[in-house]
Amino acid sequence: MHDEQALDLVIRGGLLMDGRGGAPRVADIGVRGALIAEIGNIAPGAAAEIDARGKIVTPGFVDIHTHYDGQIIWNSRLAPSSWHGVTTVVMGNCGVGFAPVRAADRGNLIELMEGVEDIPGVALHEGLDWAWETFPDFLRATERIEHDIDFCAQLPHAALRVYVMGERALRLEMATPDDIARMRGLAAEAIRHGAIGFSTSRSINHRSVTGDPMPSLRAAEEELTGIALGLADAGGGVLEIIIDFDDPDLLEAEFGMMRRLVEKSGRPLSFSLMQKHGNKDGWRRLLALTAQAAADGLPIRAQVAPRGVGVLLGMQGSRNVFSDCASYKAIADLPLDERVRRMRDPALRAQLLRELRESRDTPLGKRLNEFDNIFPLGNPPCYDPGPERSIAALARRAGADPAGLAYDCLLEDDGKALLFSPFANYADKNLDACAQMLADPNTVIGLGDGGAHVALISDASFPTFLLKHWGGGAGQPAFDLPWLVKRQTADTARAVGLLDRGVLEVGKKADINVIDPATMDPGVPVMSMDLPAGKGRYLQKPSGYVATIVSGVVVYRNAEATGALPGRLVRMAAEPAHA
Secondary structure, three states: OOOOOOOOOOEEEEEEEOOOOOOOOEEEEEEEOOEHHHHHHHOOOOEEEEEOOOOEEEOOOEEEEEOOOHHHHOOOOOOOHHHHHHEEEEHHHHHHHOOOHHHHHHHHHHHHHHHOOOOHHHHHHHHOOOOOOOOOHHHHOOOOOOOEHHHHHHHHHHHHHHHHHHHHOOOOOOOHHHHHHHHHHHHHHHOOOOOEEEEEOOOOOOEEOOOOOOOOOOOHHHHHHHHHHHHHHHHEEEEEHHHHHHHHHHHHHHHHHHHHHHHHHHOOEEEEOOOOOOOOOOHHHHHHHHHHHOOOOOOEEEEEOOOOOEEEOOOOOOOOOOOOOOOHOOOOOOOHHHHHHHHHOOHHHHHHHHHHHHHHHHHHHHHHHOOOOOOOOOOOOEEEEEOOHHHHHHHHOOOOHHHHHHHHHHHHHOOEEEEEEEEEEEOOOOOOHHHHHHOOOOOEEEEEOOOOOOOOOOOHHHHHHHHHHHHHHOOOOOOOOHHHHHHOOHHHHHHOOOOOOOOOOEEEEOOOOEEOOOOOOOOOOEOOOHHHHHOOOEOOOOOOOEEEEEEEEEEEEEEEEEEOOOEEEEEOOOOOOOO
């Protein structure tokens, strides 16, 4: 007779870091179906076992800031996030996405996604089948194929605004009371059908591939309030917003607007926070304002990154030090090996170095000549190199020209080598600002952008970096490892209202990682030409993940897929926690 009480899986003898941040303990975990059934000393007899002795066992990581809105349609695997122990992602951030949409506006949404999130337009044109119009339609479309991990969707402001206002949205016109009422109704509809929240962008840096600003850039507070009240009408959902905060005179006004959105709607809100290199201390004021909001009972959190935020400069990516030079543009479409061969010609080298020097007066040229802020990434990658490892410092010690050294670095490894240029969180050439942001009780880890900027960054590796760098793998630990696990599991899950996961507890969802801390490493970004239309993206395959389990099913062993696809759309119903 079938034993209804038999366990499907036992993870045996691991050091449990349960997501609450307390002291770890050695114990077994028993899984039945999709849930954790037992924790303790479990007798033999389960259908399968994983030997976790000498390993750490954590809840599956929850990444609340990704852009898999396109990939979710054409790919069962949400890599690279799913390689890095992530078992739940939240997509639809920064106000960009693909629903709701009318057929005539599909091109506009692709241009926005290509410009804002650096996902090749040709890949989106080929990969999206547009089997939806409304946001509920889009949710259903994401469920047509199985996926490796769970995912949640947010309603993006740009798509919503264009759907309601058409060309007026693209011209940045103000929404009328009727427009706002319609957006409020559609927001409520999206939440009732399972959206996890609503996202918007007020960043001047967010532009379509044709240079047009985000339709949401100048949306009035009344419009944002109306949409937030739509979430309140439905009784759920979170708000996610990105604001530049570059003007000190407007910083408090913009934060005041966010406060009022939360006050009027009662919905939790998170916003992107980084140390800007042009304003090194602005983040401190924003954290102080966030602390005051928390003291006043308002659920506002800052989304922060665990390392410098910047770009990868390489011959295979969408940008390198010489990519704006005319002589490079002339060969940019050649195969990599042919470009490398030509760039080893001393005459072309001299020409490109001359053109780079002449570009110093342009905004992009200035950044590409900023060699004290450009570093060899290395293998294994180094994300905290310090000032002594900048191209400028290396060139000074070698008595070389910095531009020439950068040129030679790009040609290493047959043109596959990468340079790293952080534009945030590394103003003082250290990660001290990141440490302070991570430690703040009113922040939550985000900003990894999995699925986006595919040929320019590889920040979906944030969870692995977080544990290795800040937990002692890079030397003396800056934070307690169980606390870091909590920051990427229970804290991120609670921030978006996912109350059934993020901790190792009987009755909770069996999303679990078994990790070897001795071998854990984020890996090096490698270009893979596996997007639709043959386009490329950087993928970073880590080491140290012995097993990743979703809903009780092993989906990855040693970062290799098992073939199982238990991941599902998480349709939100529970009220997001305010704690």
